Amino acid sequence: MKVVAIGGGTGLAVLLRGLKEYASSPAAPATRPAITQLTAVVTVTDEGGSSGRLRRDFGMLPPGDIRNCLVALAEDEKILTRLFNYRFAAGKGLRGHSLGNLFLTALTNLTGDFSMAVKFASEVLAVRGEIFPATLADVHLKALLADGRQVEGESRIHRTSVPIRKLSIVPARCRPMPETLKAVREADLITLGPGSLYTSLLPNLLVSRIPEEIARSKATRVYIGNLMTQPGETRGYSAAEHLQAVVQHVGQVLFDFAVLNKRPFPPSMRKRYAAEHAEPVVNDLAKIRALGVSPVCVPLLQAEDGVARHDSLRLSRLLLELAARRPPAGPARRRKAALPPKRS
Numbered sequence: 001m002k003v004v005a006i007g008g009g010t011g012l013a014v015l016l017r018g019l020k021e022y023a024s025s026p027a028a029p030a031t032r033p034a035i036t037q038l039t040a041v042v043t044v045t046d047e048g049g050s051s052g053r054l055r056r057d058f059g060m061l062p063p064g065d066i067r068n069c070l071v072a073l074a075e076d077e078k079i080l081t082r083l084f085n086y087r088f089a090a091g092k093g094l095r096g097h098s099l100g101n102l103f104l105t106a107l108t109n110l111t112g113d114f115s116m117a118v119k120f121a122s123e124v125l126a127v128r129g130e131i132f133p134a135t136l137a138d139v140h141l142k143a144l145l146a147d148g149r150q151v152e153g154e155s156r157i158h159r160t161s162v163p164i165r166k167l168s169i170v171p172a173r174c175r176p177m178p179e180t181l182k183a184v185r186e187a188d189l190i191t192l193g194p195g196s197l198y199t200s201l202l203p204n205l206l207v208s209r210i211p212e213e214i215a216r217s218k219a220t221r222v223y224i225g226n227l228m229t230q231p232g233e234t235r236g237y238s239a240a241e242h243l244q245a246v247v248q249h250v251g252q253v254l255f256d257f258a259v260l261n262k263r264p265f266p267p268s269m270r271k272r273y274a275a276e277h278a279e280p281v282v283n284d285l286a287k288i289r290a291l292g293v294s295p296v297c298v299p300l301l302q303a304e305d306g307v308a309r310h311d312s313l314r315l316s317r318l319l320l321e322l323a324a325r326r327p328p329a330g331p332a333r334r335r336k337a338a339l340p341p342k343r344s
Contacts, residue, residue: 001034001035001036001320001323001324002035002036002037002038002183002186002187002188002189003019003035003037003038003039003188003189003190003191003319003323004041004183004184004187004189004190004191004219005019005038005039005040005041005191006040006041006134006190006191006192006201006204006205006210007040007041007042007192007193007194007195007200007201007204008042008043008046008065008195008199008200008201008203008204009043009065009068009195009196009199009200010068011193011194011195011196011200011226012040012065012068012072012194012195012200013068013069013071013072014072014194014309014310014312015191015193015194015310015312015315015316016038016040016072016073016129017072017312018311018312018315018317019035019038019129019316019319020038020073020129021313021316022034022035022316022317023035023036023038023128034320035320037129037183037186038128038130039130039131039132039180039183039187040069040073040129040130040131041132041133041134041180041210042065042066042069042131042132042134043065043134043200043201043203043204044061044062044065044066044133044134044135044139045062045139045140045141045154045169045199045203046062046064046065046154047154047155048154049096050064050087050096050097050098050101051063051064051065051101053096053097054101054102058105058108058109059138060105060108060114061114061133061136061138063101063104063105063108064098064101065200066104066118066131067084067085067098067100067101067103067104070084070100070118070121070122070125070127070131071085071100073122073125073127073128073129073131074125074127075125075126075127075128076126083099083100084099084100084103085098085099085100086098086099086100087099104117104118104121114136115132115133115136115177118131118132118133130179132177132179132180132183133177134176134180134203134204134207134210135174135175135176135177135207136177137171137175139169139171139203140152140153140154140169140170141153141154141157141167141168141169141170141198141199141203142168142169142170143157143164143165143166143198144164144165144166144167144168145160145162145164145165146162146163146164146165147162149162152170154199157198157232157233158199158230158232158233159232160232160233161231161232161235163235164198164245166248166249167198167202167206167249168206169203169206169207172206173208174207174208175207175208175209176207176208176209176210180210181209181210181213184210184214184217184219185216185217187217187219188219188220189219189220189221189222189319189320189322189323190214190217190219190220190221190222191221191222191319192205192223192224192246192254192255193223193225193226194224194225194226194227194310195226196230196233196234197226197230197233197234197237197242197245198233198234199233201246202245202246202249205254206249211250211252214254215250215252215254219323220257220323220325221255221256221257222255222256222258222259222319222322223242223243223246223254223255223257223258223259223293224258224310224315224319225242225258225259225260225261225281225283226242226281227261227281227300227308227309227310228273228278228279228280228308229278229279229280230278231277231278235277235278236279237281238281238282238284238287239258239283239284239295240284240287240290240291242281243255243258243288243291244291247291253292253293256293256294257293257294257295257296258293258295258296259296259298259300259315259318259319260281260283260295260296260297260300261281261283261297261298261299261300262297262298262300263299263300263301264301265280265301265308266303269303269306269308272306273308283295283297285297296322298314298318299311299314300314300315
């Protein structure tokens with residue numbers, strides 16, 4: 001089975017940790033692995049923190065989300081997680097940088113090519129799969145808010161308290177890597193999510209030809225719903241509203257299934273997130289079906305150091321089971337969707 005996982009941030013890394021267990025190891029291939037080719041397509045619009053500083057100082061793509069994927073797919077994740085995620089707490093110019101980001105920066109300077117740097121890093125770390133930036137162009141995000149104002153930059157968009165009406169990528173006609181399009185064309189399973197809707201997921205679908213290739217694909221296509229709303233980007237969004245935002249931006253329904261969590265949240269976790277103006281995403285199943293997408297509700301919530309995360313192994317197993325079936329013969333397959341009303 002060939003799998004393409006699209007996203008960014010910690011959500012994609014969580015998913016990749018689970019999928020890795022079903023993929024063959026470069027060093028010692030497993031017998032009859034379920035996944036023979038695993039590809040991660042990662043957003044490259046980050047402008048904050050260590051990634052943002054390196055992007056400005058060296059004119060390179062932001063390495064942070066790529067680093068997370070490298071760690072997630074590495075052969076020996078426990079050691080590399082500590083090493084690559086080690087963040088310098090002192091030192092002029094070093095403070096705030098992670099070692100993994102600096103490693104990718106050095107490789108980019110040595111090779112002169114960010115994608116080649118990612119490839120070499122993957123070989124060094126014995127990564128189970130391939131990792132491609134969504135585009136090699138120097139892209140930025142711009143959002144039109146419900147009150148008519150425009151906000152530029154991923155960090156500002158992530159923090160906005162005003163609902164987002166439309167997201168765009170600058171330059172608009174940026175091109176994807178040919179390897180990405182080839183992986184999508186050959187895939188048996190394509191996933192989007194989990195992750196921040198407007199700053200981790202949609203930026204990938206705004207890159208030219210990626211949504212078109214997904215729409216033409218015969219693969220099983222799955223949207224993975226977030227566990228929680230986000231105070232800035234998706235405050236008060238239901239599961240259907242997340243999907244509606246995708247439809248609004250690409251002009252059609254791309255997914256056959258929406259995988260959603262049905263495990264109740266402990267009161268203590270609800271209380272903690274409520275203090276941050278976040279809440280569990282509501283599964284409005286009738287509205288999801290009205291979009292032509294089949295909802296699949298399973299208990300996926302897992303607490304990790306008090307933080308709500310997806311159970312990566314259970315999620316991965318479910319995704320492979322869905323891909324083993326034939327996609328549903330419903331209206332989501334290659335049809336244009338009637339755009340829902342814009343959120344205001």
